[in-house]
Amino acid sequence: xxxxxxxxxxxxxxxxxxxxNAPYLQVNKVWxxxxxxxxxxxxxLEIKDGEFVCFLGxxxxxxTTLLRAIAGLDPQSRGEIVQGGQTISLLPPEQRDFGIVFxxxxxxxxxxxxxxxxxxxxxxKLSRNQIEAxxxxxxxxxxxxxxxxxxxxxxSGGQQQRIALARALATEPSLLLLDEPLSALDARVRLHLRxxxxxxxxxxxxxxxxxxxxxxxxxxxxxxxxVMNHGxxxxxxxxxxxxxxxxxxxxxxxxxxxxxxxxxxxxxxxVRLQERLINCRRYKKQQTAAAWLAFRPEVAAIKPAGxxxxxxxxxxxxxxxxxxxxxxxxxxxxVNLSDFQQSVQVxxxxxxxxxxxxMAGHQVSLAVPVNELQVFDRYDNSAATGDAGHSAVATDEVxx
Amino acid sequence: xxGMASDxxxxxxxxxxxxxxxxxxxxxxxxxxxxxxxxAAVLLAVLFLFVALILPLGTMPIKSLQNAEGDFIGLANFxxxxxxxxxxxxxxxxxxxxxxxxxVVLTLAFLFAYGLTRTCMPGxxxxxxxxxxxxxxxxxxxxxxxxxxxxxxGIFKEVLMGASVYGPIGIVIxxxxxxFPHVLMIMVTALSNSDAxxxxxxxxxxxxxxxxxxxxxxxxxxYGLISAGFVAFTLVITDFGVPKVIxxxxxxxxxxxxxxxxxxxxxxxxxxxxVILLLPAVFxxxxxxxxxxxxxxxxxxxAVPYIPKPNPVKDNLFLAICLLVVSAILLVIGTAxxxxxxxxxxxxxxxxLQHYDFESVGSSWDYYFNSIEMAVWVALIGTGIxxxxxxxxxxxxxxxxxxxxxxxxxxxxxAVPGMxxxxxxxxxxxxxxxxxxxxxxTMAILVLNSVVHFYTVCHLTSVTALKQIDGEFESVSxxxxxxFYVTFWRITLPVSLPAVLEISVYLFVNAMTxxxxxxxxxxxxxMLASISVLNMDExxxxxxxxxxxxxxxxxxxxxKGLHWLLSQQILGLTQGWRNR
Numbered sequence: 018x019x020x021x022x023x024x025x026x027x028x029x030x031x032x033x034x035x036x037x038n039a040p041y042l043q044v045n046k047v048w049x050x051x052x053x054x055x056x057x058x059x060x061x062l063e064i065k066d067g068e069f070v071c072f073l074g075x076x077x078x079x080x081t082t083l084l085r086a087i088a089g090l091d092p093q094s095r096g097e098i099v100q101g102g103q104t105i106s107l108l109p110p111e112q113r114d115f116g117i118v119f120x121x122x123x124x125x126x127x128x129x130x131x132x133x134x135x136x137x138x139x140x141x142k143l144s145r146n147q148i149e150a151x152x153x154x155x156x157x158x159x160x161x162x163x164x165x166x167x168x169x170x171x172x173s174g175g176q177q178q179r180i181a182l183a184r185a186l187a188t189e190p191s192l193l194l195l196d197e198p199l200s201a202l203d204a205r206v207r208l209h210l211r212x213x214x215x216x217x218x219x220x221x222x223x224x225x226x227x228x229x230x231x232x233x234x235x236x237x238x239x240x241x242x243x244v245m246n247h248g249x250x251x252x253x254x255x256x257x258x259x260x261x262x263x264x265x266x267x268x269x270x271x272x273x274x275x276x277x278x279x280x281x282x283x284x285x286x287x288v289r290l291q292e293r294l295i296n297c298r299r300y301k302k303q304q305t306a307a308a309w310l311a312f313r314p315e316v317a318a319i320k321p322a323g324x325x326x327x328x329x330x331x332x333x334x335x336x337x338x339x340x341x342x343x344x345x346x347x348x349x350x351x352v353n354l355s356d357f358q359q360s361v362q363v364x365x366x367x368x369x370x371x372x373x374x375x376m377a378g379h380q381v382s383l384a385v386p387v388n389e390l391q392v393f394d395r396y397d398n399s400a401a402t403g404d405a406g407h408s409a410v411a412t413d414e415v416x417x
Numbered sequence: 418x419x420g421m422a423s424d425x426x427x428x429x430x431x432x433x434x435x436x437x438x439x440x441x442x443x444x445x446x447x448x449x450x451x452x453x454x455x456x457a458a459v460l461l462a463v464l465f466l467f468v469a470l471i472l473p474l475g476t477m478p479i480k481s482l483q484n485a486e487g488d489f490i491g492l493a494n495f496x497x498x499x500x501x502x503x504x505x506x507x508x509x510x511x512x513x514x515x516x517x518x519x520x521v522v523l524t525l526a527f528l529f530a531y532g533l534t535r536t537c538m539p540g541x542x543x544x545x546x547x548x549x550x551x552x553x554x555x556x557x558x559x560x561x562x563x564x565x566x567x568x569x570x571g572i573f574k575e576v577l578m579g580a581s582v583y584g585p586i587g588i589v590i591x592x593x594x595x596x597f598p599h600v601l602m603i604m605v606t607a608l609s610n611s612d613a614x615x616x617x618x619x620x621x622x623x624x625x626x627x628x629x630x631x632x633x634x635x636x637x638x639x640y641g642l643i644s645a646g647f648v649a650f651t652l653v654i655t656d657f658g659v660p661k662v663i664x665x666x667x668x669x670x671x672x673x674x675x676x677x678x679x680x681x682x683x684x685x686x687x688x689x690x691x692v693i694l695l696l697p698a699v700f701x702x703x704x705x706x707x708x709x710x711x712x713x714x715x716x717x718x719x720a721v722p723y724i725p726k727p728n729p730v731k732d733n734l735f736l737a738i739c740l741l742v743v744s745a746i747l748l749v750i751g752t753a754x755x756x757x758x759x760x761x762x763x764x765x766x767x768x769x770l771q772h773y774d775f776e777s778v779g780s781s782w783d784y785y786f787n788s789i790e791m792a793v794w795v796a797l798i799g800t801g802i803x804x805x806x807x808x809x810x811x812x813x814x815x816x817x818x819x820x821x822x823x824x825x826x827x828x829x830x831x832a833v834p835g836m837x838x839x840x841x842x843x844x845x846x847x848x849x850x851x852x853x854x855x856x857x858x859t860m861a862i863l864v865l866n867s868v869v870h871f872y873t874v875c876h877l878t879s880v881t882a883l884k885q886i887d888g889e890f891e892s893v894s895x896x897x898x899x900x901f902y903v904t905f906w907r908i909t910l911p912v913s914l915p916a917v918l919e920i921s922v923y924l925f926v927n928a929m930t931x932x933x934x935x936x937x938x939x940x941x942x943x944m945l946a947s948i949s950v951l952n953m954d955e956x957x958x959x960x961x962x963x964x965x966x967x968x969x970x971x972x973x974x975x976x977k978g979l980h981w982l983l984s985q986q987i988l989g990l991t992q993g994w995r996n997r
Binding site for chain 2: 090112188190194
């Protein structure tokens with residue numbers, strides 16, 4: 018579960034397949050209404066050929082609705098979806114080109130593993146031998162060749178999900194849709210299977226969309242992440258972009274943990290806290306004066322109180338240590354900042370920090386690089402307290 | 418990689434104003450061949466229920482507003498019905514019988530169900546199985562048996578202390594036997610739905626057993642009790658067999674319809690009584706649906722099932738009560754069986770098979786085979802139609818309003834008493850200008866009528882079974898480009914086989930035992946065993962009537978036994994996937 022120390026996370030998404038620049042899948046201004054409730058509000062999106070994209074968001078954000086609209090299972094109310102140059106938004110699902118895997122596996126319980134995988138091959142009018150060869154090949158690919166004549170109920174959850182994947186890939190669709198495929202599995206299997214899915218996807222070069230509410234999963238697997246909330250797309254970007262440069266407080270707090278401190282804007286490189294001006298990253302003009310000053314727990318360093326060093330590149334905040342959790346390779350410290358009357362979370366390496374500073378009640382000074390101090394619009398306080406979904410993932414952070 | 422930042426297209430805040438425009442009506446998605454096939458099937462199902470249920474029922478209120486010549490006369494029929502004290506008395510009688518029977522059955526069934534679910538008494542499975550016996554015989558059978566037990570020459574006649582069993586006493590006792598298994602099933606379910614943690618909490622807070630009963634047991638079973646009450650009330654008020662056999666001069670609504678239609682050929686008045694009989698049935702049906710909706714929310718998924726602890730006093734007390742009830746059931750069924758073999762009750766108690774020579778009393782074994790033929794057809798055709806229609810309702814794609822309509826129509830038969838439906842079939846199919854007139858007086862109309870009459874329970878069983886199947890099978894098939902009917906045949910049907918078998922047995926047993934649903938529409942060629950029980954009893958050949966009744970019972974038990982074997986053996990082979 019522990020992630021790497023903070024470093025550029027480039028290696029994870031070096032594409033192995035070639036990509037042409039024309040988008041393979043285009044979602045244009047798609048709306049979805051259930052009665053008066055809009056589950057998708059004017060969503061637009063482009064996905065490249067061979068790309069692995071994650072739809073990430075809290076439950077009810079519309080990510081599954083968007084996936085099902087792309088599949089045609091629950092067609093959009095308005096808007097257009099183009100796949101491989103063809104407008105598919107008005108086609109019934111059986112005339113579209115996709116394979117799908119569900120959280121529940123949806124394996125046919127009365128058919129053997131082999132027959133499950135072969136189920137869709139009937140529609141291709143293949144000979145018996147061809148079907149058999151194809152099934153054997155797929156079983157080899159997912160490493161379950163000795164399971165061909167077992168029934169789904171005799172397999173573990175992880176095995177069942179791999180069968181479901183093989184069944185979806187059997188007809189060689191050019192788009193693979195994964196609807197929370199790992200959510201029903203326990204943590205270890207999940208970790209293993211996500212690597213396997215990613216490996217298989219790279220090997221086949223198949224354009225893939227995965228819906229998930231697990232930000233760690235999205236960061237680890239995706240080429241690009243589409244962060245959604247309340248039926249709109251909040252941000253689209255590589256995992257690194259979404260994590261390091263979130264576009265607003267919601268994204269910041271949904272993907273990873275972000276300390277948010279209420280301030281007022283002042284120019285475009287500073288914010289104001291009462292009398293004090295705080296340097297920060299350059300930010301765009303805000304719609305309101307109210308803003309959040311934000312930094313990740315892992316960018317702050319903890320120093321003895323009153324020790325101020327490099328004023329040009331760092332901002333210093335005085336506070337008192339409330340308590341410390343030992344997390345193995347790092348310490349999670351809660352510090353109450355006297356200037357803000359609010360506590361923040363700081364993660365420090367357990368090897369390179371003076372542990373005596375981290376005892377509860379200690380007066381400390383937090384040093385935060387100016388370059389890592391970001392500013393977001395502050396409409397309301399919901400982002401700071403964390404939306405639904407965030408609390409579920411807050412405990413296993415990608416941070417160190 | 419850095420270039421990707423630019424191609425993100427955020428549908429974010431700048432499009433807020435578009436939200437209002439989003440309310441414009443949705444794009445029409447093109448329909449595939451599959452969609453057309455499926456929609457045609459749904460429409461066909463709706464058409465089926467429309468022709469076989471709605472149209473016939475519609476004739477009922479129309480007829481009740483007409484005179485014998487077919488002229489519209491407003492509510493005159495109703496006025497003359499109400500002003501006729503002899504007729505109106507039946508309303509009061511029916512209500513009285515229904516209320517008393519419901520009260521008695523609820524009490525007995527509650528005690529029995531409590532014994533089964535909340536005590537550690539021995540022999541629960543056997544006791545439970547024996548209570549189901551009355552389900553496999555026509556309601557006439559317990560009534561006939563009561564004549565032997567408590568009638569003028571009955572064995573236990575003194576128990577009544579001079580009162581006659583012919584009349585309200587006989588009807589109530591007979592009803593209790595017939596309704597008991599229906600009510601017990603609901604009660605057992607209701608009392609099983611209990612959360613052990615509530616009892617632990619009550620114990621920790623030192624509540625007395627009595628207080629626990631009133632604050633935990635009763636409230637959690639409340640909806641089940643109410644539902645059972647409605648079911649009992651409806652069954653009693655609409656049953657025809659028991660009052661016909663043992664009612665004597667005591668008139669109830671169900672026998673009135675029969676008398677008006679068969680005795681006096683007064684179809685208009687029959688329609689009036691039918692409409693009146695529909696009211697309590699529809700009312701209790703509606704109330705029951707309402708209550709059951711609430712029941713769903715009662716039990717949380719995390720409830721811990723209650724496991725009773727041994728308590729010798731309580732266990733033995735309930736064992737005694739249950740044994741008493743089961744003995745009574747066995748006595749009633751056994752008496753009928755025994756009486757059918759006795760040469761001439763009570764003068765010559767020698768055993769013989771003479772009463773099974775139905776030809777000698779103007780009846781025939783053919784009637785029995787007619788019944789079997791009909792029951793087989795009902796089971797085959799009914800199961801197919803009901804299950805496939807339920808599949809369309811539950812797993813169909815889009816087309817929601819029509820699918821909901823189909824579901825709604827499937828719920829109606831439960832509220833329609835068998836006699837009312839039968840009479841409606843006469844009105845509808847006997848019209849010379851009805852293109853379906855040709856099925857009148859054939860086996861087909863009997864089958865159709867029975868399928869429709871028992872539709873609702875089968876539909877609900879199918880829907881429950883279908884709901885347990887993963888909802889994404891249809892999505893997966895669509896993505897694999899396999900038509901829905903292939904998936905229905907290869908996956909849905911095999912997976913639901915237990916439910917399908919259960920439905921077919923239910924249909925067979927009910928078609929075999931029903932009297933009220935078919936009493937108006939059989940013909941001389943399609944005379945049925947259950948009707949002949951009635952006719953033989955009416956003609957005074959009570960022993961032969963009992964014999965035919967026992968024959969029906971044995972047939973149903975055999976089929977049930979076969980069903981059991983089938984579920985044990987063949988399901989064990991073909992459903993190997995169920996075992997881990």
